[in-house]
Amino acid sequence: xxxxxxxxxxxxxxxxxxxxxxxxxxxxxxxxxxxxxxxxxxxxxxxxxxxxxxxxxxxxxxxxxxxxxxxxxxxxxxxxxxxxxxxxxxxxxxxxxxxxxxxxxxxxxxxxxxxxxxxxxxxxxxxxxxxxxxxxxxxxxxxxxxxxxxxxxxxxxxxxxxxxxxxxxxxxxxxxxxxxxxxxxxxxxxxxxxxxxxxxxxxxxxxxxxxxxxxxxxxxxxx
Amino acid sequence: xxxxxxxxxxxxxxxxxxxxxxxxxxxxxxxxxxxxxxxxxxxxxxxxxxxxxxxxxxxxxxxxxxxxxxxxxxxxxxxxxxxxxxxxxxxxxxxxxxxxxxxxxxxxxxxxxxxxxxxxxxxxxxxxxxxxxxxxxxxxxxxxxxxxxxxxxxxxxxxxxxxxxxxxxxxxxxxxxxxxxxxxxxxxxxxxxxxxxxxxxxxxxxxxxxxxxxxxxxxxxxx
DNA sequence: TAGATTGTTAATCGATTAACAATC
DNA sequence: TAGATTGTTAATCGATTAACAATC
Numbered sequence: 077x078x079x080x081x082x083x084x085x086x087x088x089x090x091x092x093x094x095x096x097x098x099x100x101x102x103x104x105x106x107x108x109x110x111x112x113x114x115x116x117x118x119x120x121x122x123x124x125x126x127x128x129x130x131x132x133x134x135x136x137x138x139x140x141x142x143x144x145x146x147x148x149x150x151x152x153x154x155x156x157x158x159x160x161x162x163x164x165x166x167x168x169x170x171x172x173x174x175x176x177x178x179x180x181x182x183x184x185x186x187x188x189x190x191x192x193x194x195x196x197x198x199x200x201x202x203x204x205x206x207x208x209x210x211x212x213x214x215x216x217x218x219x220x221x222x223x224x225x226x227x228x229x230x231x232x233x234x235x236x237x238x239x240x241x242x243x244x245x246x247x248x249x250x251x252x253x254x255x256x257x258x259x260x261x262x263x264x265x266x267x268x269x270x271x272x273x274x275x276x277x278x279x280x281x282x283x284x285x286x287x288x289x290x291x292x293x294x295x296x297x298x299x
Numbered sequence: 300x301x302x303x304x305x306x307x308x309x310x311x312x313x314x315x316x317x318x319x320x321x322x323x324x325x326x327x328x329x330x331x332x333x334x335x336x337x338x339x340x341x342x343x344x345x346x347x348x349x350x351x352x353x354x355x356x357x358x359x360x361x362x363x364x365x366x367x368x369x370x371x372x373x374x375x376x377x378x379x380x381x382x383x384x385x386x387x388x389x390x391x392x393x394x395x396x397x398x399x400x401x402x403x404x405x406x407x408x409x410x411x412x413x414x415x416x417x418x419x420x421x422x423x424x425x426x427x428x429x430x431x432x433x434x435x436x437x438x439x440x441x442x443x444x445x446x447x448x449x450x451x452x453x454x455x456x457x458x459x460x461x462x463x464x465x466x467x468x469x470x471x472x473x474x475x476x477x478x479x480x481x482x483x484x485x486x487x488x489x490x491x492x493x494x495x496x497x498x499x500x501x502x503x504x505x506x507x508x509x510x511x512x513x514x515x516x517x518x519x520x521x522x
Numbered sequence: 523t524a525g526a527t528t529g530t531t532a533a534t535c536g537a538t539t540a541a542c543a544a545t546c
Numbered sequence: 547t548a549g550a551t552t553g554t555t556a557a558t559c560g561a562t563t564a565a566c567a568a569t570c
Contacts, residue, residue: 082514089536091536091538093537093538094537095507095510096503096507098506098510099500099506100487100503103485124487125487126487126489126490128538128539130540130541131537131538131539133552133553133554134538134539136553137554141552141553143552144545144546144551144552145545145550145551145552145553146545146546146549146550146552147550148550148551149552161510162510162513163506163511163513163514164506165513168509177403177404178404178408181401182501184400185401188502193502193505193509232505232509256508258504262410264323264347264348264349266349267349272507272508272511274505274507274508276499276500276504277499278408278410279322279408280319280322281481281497281499282391282416282455282481283321283325283385284319284322284495285455285480285481285497286386286391287305287318287321287384287386288386288479289386289454289455289479289495290386290388290389291386314560314561315561316560316561316562340526340527341528351562351564352527353562353563354561354563356527356529356530357529357530357561359529360528360529360530364528366528367527367570368527368529368569368570369526369527370527371526371527371528372528
């Protein structure tokens with residue numbers, strides 16, 4: 077979508093699809109570690125994720141050599157490698173824009189806090205919400221964003237406002253120097269040079285389910 | 300991932316990627332309609348979504364003929380067609396399992412209610428939550444799920460519980476006859492024959508942002 | 523009519539998988 | 547050693563895009 081090319085440690089471009097899978101590999105490795113496994117084969121890992129073993133080996137091969145023939149992959153070592161690849165070796169400060177239902181849920185989402193993502197700031201433009209405490213953080217006036225992120229540097233901003241407001245919020249974030257945006261609205265946010273935007277659409281997935289359940293569509297028709 | 304093949308009105312299989320894009324087309328067409336446009340070219344639609352015009356035409360061509368040379372696509376007609384394709388011509392009853400932060404946010408999410416998705420039931424196993432009212436719906440004991448969905452038929456179940464509990468919840472849902480599951484946990488849910496499962500991962504997207512921001516990974520190394 | 527835009531075919535590009543030598 | 551499993555090459559598969567005749 078954007079000129080999204082990352083280069084592997086061997087100089088090859090990393091397929092987009094590979095990058096999508098790595099977090100799933102990492103999560104599954106955590107699960108294996110919890111149950112006490114020390115190593116895992118590409119076949120076992122693939123099976124647990126509904127993927128072919130060759131897919132796993134190819135994906136990992138972009139980043140170097142992690143396995144041993146006959147033994148598979150050392151889980152601790154591979155976890156370490158994937159954490160490095162995914163940039164999970166440092167802490168990321170998050171700002172959430174929008175203190176409505178979704179924003180509040182994300183502010184206290186354990187999946188962020190249990191990893192290296194720390195919600196530091198929450199903004200809204202609703203006077204009824206400004207000043208409220210959400211999980212230990214006081215909601216700030218959105219108009220103070222630029223000022224506040226000078227005090228507390230923010231790595232990733234989450235947009236959790238109504239769709240209509242999302243475009244303006246994105247503008248403001250980009251102008252304030254934010255380089256990574258996680259968009260929880262259906263808004264189409266593009267064209268911001270040098271800014272990474274990830275879309276986490278809440279409702280799009282349910283359309284696919286609806287399509288599956290209904291299983292019909294119009295025939296040729298019209299003119 | 301699963302043997303996910305849908306067949307178009309012309310007998311061709313519809314690419315997975317196409318199905319992912321259709322909801323975005325539909326949303327963008329709503330936006331064009333709101334501002335009063337009557338038709339749109341594949342070029343204009345593509346530009347607004349960061350896609351090539353040929354991509355749009357090819358995607359639509361799987362389902363039949365919707366455009367007119369020289370005029371592009373009639374927006375009302377195309378919206379109608381896409382709604383049919385996506386199965387948005389009927390109402391879908393939703394059940395939410397998990398009345399924590401995410402579950403609550405989804406229960407009152409406008410993006411569902413404003414479309415043809417109606418939250419009808421909310422379940423949890425936490426005594427402190429059972430009996431609570433969330434947006435007009437009383438949280439029920441999860442153990443009563445099978446019984447309750449006999450009274451109120453449910454088309455799609457949303458899983459919004461802690462990951463650990465997700466596997467068991469999915470089992471229960473499948474046993475109760477649910478055919479479509481929208482999974483908001485990082486759990487890997489597979490292998491349920493005849494059941495459509497969509498994953499709406501909240502945290503995976505943020506790993507991609509972290510990777511972009513960090514832009515490093517291990518070199519060859521180890522043995 | 524002339525020009526714009528469609529739907530579709532063919533070419534390109536990218537991602538997955540099968541096959542297999544290397545190796546533990 | 548024999549057998550299992552890796553990393554990688556080559557073949558396949560699928561998705562995107564360029565090109566263009568058809569058509570409004």
